[in-house]
Amino acid sequence: MMVNKMKMGFMLIVTCMGFLAPVHQAHLPSATISDLSFQNMGFAMNLYRKISSYNDKNIFFSPLSISTSFAALLMASDAETYEEILKALNLEQLEQADQPELIPTLFQLLHESITQNGSLELEQSMALFMRPQFEVEKVFQDQLKTFFEADIQRVDFADTKESIGFINEFIKNKTRDKVPEMISTLDPVTRLMLINTIFFQGSWQMPFNSNFTENAPFYVNNYNIVQVPMMFLEDKFYSWKDVPLGAKVLKLPYQEGVSMLILLPNKGVDYTVVDDGITAKKFLSWIKNLQKTKLEVQLPKFKMEESYSLQDILPDMGMKSIFSTSANLTKLTKEEGLKVSEVLHKAVIEVDEVGTTAAAATVIGITPYSLPMTFIVNRPFFFFIYHEATNCLLFMGRVIDPTNN
Numbered sequence: 001m002m003v004n005k006m007k008m009g010f011m012l013i014v015t016c017m018g019f020l021a022p023v024h025q026a027h028l029p030s031a032t033i034s035d036l037s038f039q040n041m042g043f044a045m046n047l048y049r050k051i052s053s054y055n056d057k058n059i060f061f062s063p064l065s066i067s068t069s070f071a072a073l074l075m076a077s078d079a080e081t082y083e084e085i086l087k088a089l090n091l092e093q094l095e096q097a098d099q100p101e102l103i104p105t106l107f108q109l110l111h112e113s114i115t116q117n118g119s120l121e122l123e124q125s126m127a128l129f130m131r132p133q134f135e136v137e138k139v140f141q142d143q144l145k146t147f148f149e150a151d152i153q154r155v156d157f158a159d160t161k162e163s164i165g166f167i168n169e170f171i172k173n174k175t176r177d178k179v180p181e182m183i184s185t186l187d188p189v190t191r192l193m194l195i196n197t198i199f200f201q202g203s204w205q206m207p208f209n210s211n212f213t214e215n216a217p218f219y220v221n222n223y224n225i226v227q228v229p230m231m232f233l234e235d236k237f238y239s240w241k242d243v244p245l246g247a248k249v250l251k252l253p254y255q256e257g258v259s260m261l262i263l264l265p266n267k268g269v270d271y272t273v274v275d276d277g278i279t280a281k282k283f284l285s286w287i288k289n290l291q292k293t294k295l296e297v298q299l300p301k302f303k304m305e306e307s308y309s310l311q312d313i314l315p316d317m318g319m320k321s322i323f324s325t326s327a328n329l330t331k332l333t334k335e336e337g338l339k340v341s342e343v344l345h346k347a348v349i350e351v352d353e354v355g356t357t358a359a360a361a362t363v364i365g366i367t368p369y370s371l372p373m374t375f376i377v378n379r380p381f382f383f384f385i386y387h388e389a390t391n392c393l394l395f396m397g398r399v400i401d402p403t404n405n
Contacts, residue, residue: 031094033113036106037392040067041280043090044393050313052275058404060306060347060397062198065124068148069196071107072126073322073340075143076332081321088319104147114387121201122258122387122394125174126150129167130192131157140332157190167193175199178348191338200385200394202254208233208299208353218300218402219379226403228300230378231353237297238290239375245277249286250297250375257389261286262299263382264375271380271398283384284391298376302402303350310343349397 044063051059067089074085086092096102114122126148130136136152144150157163164186171182174197208231216230238251246269253259261283265274311323321327327339385395 031096031102031106033106033110033390033392035094036091036103036110037390038280038284039090039094040064041283041391041393043067043088044396045278045280046090046317047313048278048396048398049275050316051308052272052398054313056272056400058304058306058398058400060304060349060395061308061345062347062395064392064394065196065198066310066345068107068124068126069194069343070319071104072144072148072150072194072196073329075104075147076140076329077322077327078330079328080326081328084319084321088314088317101143101147104143108147110390110392113390114392121199121256123174123197123199125197127170127195128152128192129155129195131155131190134191134333135335136192136333137331155193157186157193158188160186160188167195171195171197175348176201179346182344182346187341190341191335198394200258202256202258202385204353205253205255206233206235210353213301213353216298216300217378220401221380224401226401228302228402231299231301232297233299234296235294236292237295237375238292239295240286240289240291242282242286245274245282247274247277248375249290250295251287251290252297252299254385258385258387258394261384261386262377263384264377265380267379271382271400274382278382283393287391293373296374296376298374298378299351300377300399300402301352302399303348304397304399305346305348306397307344307346310345311340314343347395347397349395 040063047061047063047066048059051061070085070089071091074082074089074091077085086095091103094103094106111124126144128136128141128144128150130152132154141152144152155163155166164183167183167186168181172180176199178199179197210231212232213229214232215227217225218228218230219225239249241248247263247265250262250264251259252262263274263278263286265271315323322329322340324339325337329338332338380398380400382398383396384393386393
């Protein structure tokens with residue numbers, strides 16, 4: 001039949017929902033989860049710079065969600081396709097020929113480490129939707145369930161309206177209604193769809209007092225100034241000045257071992273200059289050098305919803321064959337002519353003052369007789385949300401204009 005000669009595709013949806021409204025190591029012989037976190041951080045920086053080269057707007061995504069999805073596809077691929085995914089994810093140094101399941105095992109251990117105490121509100125899930133007649137290799141299915149606890153279901157993609165509704169409802173539930181509609185169209189010849197969702201909701205350890213929030217100027221650039229609701233908090237914070245980079249960093253801790261690290265370029269330093277200096281080694285050096293000091297912090301409230309078609313970006317990072325007719329996905333299925341047609345990534349974030357009242361005890365020790373230094377975030381800045389015990393980068397972003405949702 002003609003349809004068998006066509007190159008059939010499947011869609012990989014990486015749905016990342018990072019909802020940060022402060023509310024209302026295991027070791028293996030050859031590598032550790034810290035090694036995985038470090039390599040994933042390098043992937044995050046590379047992907048950020050690639051996205052940044054396409055636009056000068058706000059950026060927000062989850063490197064963990066994206067890399068987890070493609071780590072699953074590593075188990076499905078072979079030959080050139082496998083090597084390209086491995087290199088693009090920055091995981092070449094972790095591969096061991098005598099341990100073919102090392103990388104998925106590390107992802108499994110990382111997930112367990114992040115969620116082990118059960119109190120952290122970080123939920124990550126994976127699902128594989130397949131058309132009724134599509135045959136997936138049992139080994140691949142078993143690996144998905146073992147390492148990623150994937151939910152595998154049959155979906156009739158030929159009934160596009162029903163399938164779109166079913167898939168969107170799945171994503172909506174996994175992201176607690178924050179991503180109500182991920183896809184609006186669907187190719188009826190779709191073979192399968194791999195979906196990864198991540199949801200985080202954090203409470204500030206030191207909540208901002210909403211009574212002190214007031215409008216203040218935010219300098220988008222030399223010619224554009226916007227008014228934003230600026231939050232205010234005076235307390236002791238961990239911060240550091242990166243003199244060579246021309247920027248300073250501030251750590252804002254959430255409950256349960258997750259923190260936001262803000263990187264603010266100095267006045268007169270263009271954020272595009274700082275771009276090239278953001279590396280995994282730099283990130284770890286910031287965390288290591290943080291020192292506690294009394295600060296007056298001013299941070300804008302902001303919301304962002306960002307979407308990316310990664311099939312347009314990842315080929316520039318060397319991941320080409322998986323999106324082309326030369327894709328090798330022989331470990332996924334014996335069927336020929338399969339490629340990844342789309343990789344959709346959507347991320348949402350909301351940052352405001354709200355926190356738990358118990359955290360207010362941290363203001364003890366501040367005296368009115370010593371004027372604190374200031375950390376005023378009133379110009380474009382970067383932010384990173386990471387799990388402290390593993391240094392795993394969960395989300396990262398860039399705010400150019402906090403009024404642009």
